[in-house]
């Protein structure tokens with residue numbers, strides 16, 4: 001899968017009337033890398049993501065995908081390049097799982113030409129990757145929350161984006177699927193920006209972590225450098241103990257009030 005270099009330059013956002021929600025934020029994500037955005041409730045994570053998938057126009061600053069401002073791209077080019085998976089999924093789609101995942105191919109079609117063999121193959125592969133092959137003919141509305149979330153990740157993969165934006169991709173998933181989805185996403189190739197509430201998942205599965213606090217970028221860097229006991233205590237208002245696990249060497253954080 002293709003992946004884009006993402007550069008975010010001086011990005012800020014404020015509603016027309018009201019105080020600034022996101023203060024100027026700058027960072028780079030290398031092609032194929034995973035950026036985790038963490039922060040307490042209301043820190044500005046979803047707002048940042050909404051700007052990255054061009055739902056909100058920034059008040060200041062730019063989002064550059066392989067050097068091109070996303071607001072200078074056509075709507076179709078954006079749809080081909082950027083996929084998004086949000087927390088809340090509508091439950092009332094009158095479509096099967098297979099049909100929803102096939103919607104991911106829409107931006108790649110010209111006119112109303114029906115899906116070719118290539119599209120069908122991509123859809124089957126996306127279903128298989130998310131453990132959903134047996135669900136292809138089920139109505140979406142009959143699925144559990146976690147199954148629905150996996151369908152939305154499969155649809156985003158079928159889109160073959162250069163940039164994949166995920167807002168809390170694991171909040172409905174059981175532990176096996178949390179680890180499975182994050183592991184799989186890392187190996188697939190697109191550049192990924194994901195918000196994560198679970199700091200242990202952020203420590204293990206991201207290349208870079210951005211910490212937001214009340215709309216301010218507090219730190220951005222390697223998880224091992226950013227997710228320190230002091231910074232977590234300051235940002236989340238909890239006491240933290242950090243251990244290094246043997247043999248993986250991964251960090252493990254334990255929290256206390």
Ligand SMILES: Nc1ncnc2c1ncn2[C@@H]1O[C@H](COP(=O)(O)OP(=O)(O)OP(=O)(O)O)[C@@H](O)[C@H]1O
Pocket residue numbers: 015018021039040041042043044045046047048
């Ligand atoms: N359109 C808007 N107008 C005014 N305030 C807004 C608007 N959108 C978001 N906000 C405010 O900006 C702040 C950040 O919201 P945002 O949804 O980005 O936070 P978040 O970090 O994703 O939070 P959570 O972890 O609770 O999902 C919140 O205080 C929210 O109420």
